Amino acid sequence: MSPESLFRRALLLATLSTAFFSAHADTLDNIRAARKIRVSIDLAVPPSGMTDANMKPTGSDYDVAVLLAKDLGVALEVVPTVGATRIPNLQTGKADLIISTLAWTPERAKVVDYSIPYAPQISLVGGVKSLNVKSMADLAGKSVAVNRSTTQDKDLTENAKGANVVRYDDDAGVITAVVTGQADLVGTSSALFKTMQEKAPQRQLEQKFVLRLNDLGIGVRKDDPKLLAWVNDWVKKNHANGKLNEIFKKYHGTDIPKDVVEKWVAAK
Structure with a gap:
């Protein structure tokens, strides 16, 4: 390849790279220009994300996304996801934000930025x-169902020595396994576990440990x-005015602890 051709290729790559990074740097402006925000939400994690009898999205994460889009003055487009695809959807540009029970971990914080908790x-x-389980040590030799790539998966894989961690591709699969008797132990959120208890009272499911x-x-x-700053300001405002607590209580049956809200509102 001639020096002139190499120069042209380098110039093209530089131009494309500049355009790529500019697009990411101006995501908030792009959202406003498009009058639409694309939010990655898992709709198989009740009560945070789910569908109603008419197959329309609902749940606490969905309502948070609806409120955010409304306050931003744009339409909401839901990008359906499962736990393992939330971050890839964001990184590849399929979504502008993740609102999908995304718990903070050091590993995730290396590849995405987090807002102040909502x-x-x-x-x-x-x-x-019937199972006598009170700690990680008691899981040795036992099988535990989890949703792949979640914090429960990570915690159990790293700390439940001798346990058989059985991974499912989404929370719906985990719920089905527990409700139908395929799994006797599960690592999950309190909200999802409550759903399992309600769906299968005959199984006598109980919380073992946090x-x-x-x-x-x-x-x-x-x-x-720019987008992160806007989202952080929005989260603070809606903690202070109680709207995020209203959404949480509607679906989870309890208030967000007052001291937790005060800590988040005071966060930089």
Whole structure:
């Protein structure tokens, strides 16, 4: 290839790279120009994300996305996802934000930015009453169902020595496994575990122990400070005016702890 051809190729790559990074840097402006925001939401994680009898999206994460789009003055487009595809959807430009029970972890924080938390999530191990399980050590030799690529998957894989972690591709699969008796132990959120208890009272499911209390943030692409700043201001405002708490209580049956809200509102 001639020097002139190499120069042209380098110039083209530089131009494309500049356009790519500019597009990401101006995501907020692009959203306003398109009058639409694309939000990645898992609709198989009741009560955070689900569909109603008419197959329309609903749930606490969906309502948060609706409120955010309304306050931004744009239409909402839901980008359906499962746990493992939430971040790839954002990174590949299929979505502008993630509002999908995205708990903060050091590994995820390396590839996406998190907003100030908009809601809490209790992560636990639960199972049938007949099993004597009170800690990670008690899981040795036992099988535990989890949704692949979730914090429960990570916690159990790293800390439940000797346990057989059985991974499903989405929360719907985990719920079905527990409700139908395919799985006697599960690592999941308190909200999803409540759904399992309601669907299968005959299984006598009970909470065994808490894995962690997660802060759920809105996921934003790295190096997108303008959009992240807007989202953070929006989260603070809607904690202060009580709207995020109203959504949480509607679907989860309890208020966000007052001290947690005060901590988040005071966050930089």
